[in-house]
Amino acid sequence: MINCLMPRVIVCLDVDNGRVVKGTNFKQLKDMGDPVELAVEYEKQGADEIVFLDISASNEKRPTALKLVTDIANHLSIPFTVGGGLKKLNDVKAFLDAGADKVALNTTAVLKPEIIDQTALAYGSQCVVVAIDVDKKNEELKYYINGGRKLVDKDFYQWTKEVADRGAGEILLTAMHKDGTGSGFDNELTQSISQQVSVQVIASGGAKNEQHFLEAFQQGADACLAAGMFHSGEYRVDQVKQYLIDNGLQVRI
């Protein structure tokens, strides 16, 4: 049977203090521009979704962050996710009510996993993306919280299964060992998780060119997320999508 659902190209914008910033390997920040303007530009290029990370990192900046989210909702006509620093169910509610289509939960999901169930119950699974930062060391996969700084001493595979069972709508899987390397997504990793869980898996970390997207989609990624290769101006989203189409994939143009 023909499947009409298409793989998604997602652009990630790291937001700090109301500006888009660029970081590599979870470090070093550089100003890249206005979040609304950049997001609208990526929508025009054909991005399927936008993810805003760290938009809400600190409490004192909360009102500004919420205003920014509403501003984005008023200007964007594709779906967008916000994440970073959402600590309580009330934070999640505030950002969804402000206009976000989905929230990405990472550290909070690990510390208080019931927030996944609670958000899914209150707003539906489709609003809950659980982000998992995983690192590969000595052929072993371990996951981290606090922006990749703190190791969680539990089984990674078990965690991916648990978040799906608790009602996450999607898993955003970032391979830290690939992030900033430009050597492509960890397709083996994406594939193994995608086959194990009943929700869609978004591959993240390592993309540098259009071929990396093609390889990831051919190996079972439901969606792929990238930042740097688009922000640097090296690639446009429509360019990547044209390459995918030329290679026999069906994507939205």
Add this chain to the structure above:
Amino acid sequence: MTNVLIIDTKAGNLFSLRAAIERLGFNVTILQQPNAEFFDAIVIPGQGRFGTVINNISKNRWLDYLKNAYENKLPILGICVGMQIFFEASDEDPNINGLSWFKGKTQALNFPKKPMVGWATLSSQLKTWANKSVYFVNSYAIKESEHSIAETTYGETFCAAIKKGSFTGVQFHPEKSSEVGSQIIFEALTAGNTND
């Protein structure tokens, strides 16, 4: 100037929907209960559970209002659950009756992954809809309807849009479907009963 009413079913934020309609140059009014104002078109948004939305619509005196509007051929657009409530029942809340304007029910479908999230292409005989890509977010859908004008397939084929008289229903989210979505909203809110 076209004045559009969005019914606020208190099930989620309406920023994107409002903005999408305003970008078409229409005026938008959001109401939780009917008033005496005249509107050119009505939108029922696509957020919340089947049962909750039906209860909210009934409790806030929208039923007669909507029936009256439909009989007067006012364009009505129902999005996702805002379309599903006009059918007979839903697997999401099996104990609650739908409004039964149309035959058929909303079912838990055999999607490869749940919820269905993302862009899918439409099959349709109609030019506005055929081969267009739109954004879906759903675990339930209407498998078949005699009023179906567009279908899509994810694990199984289901009804992506219906049209009957001045009513247009869409399973996807046109307010999240970029330019294609705008065009669909525009047609639904202006075309009236051209396909009847």
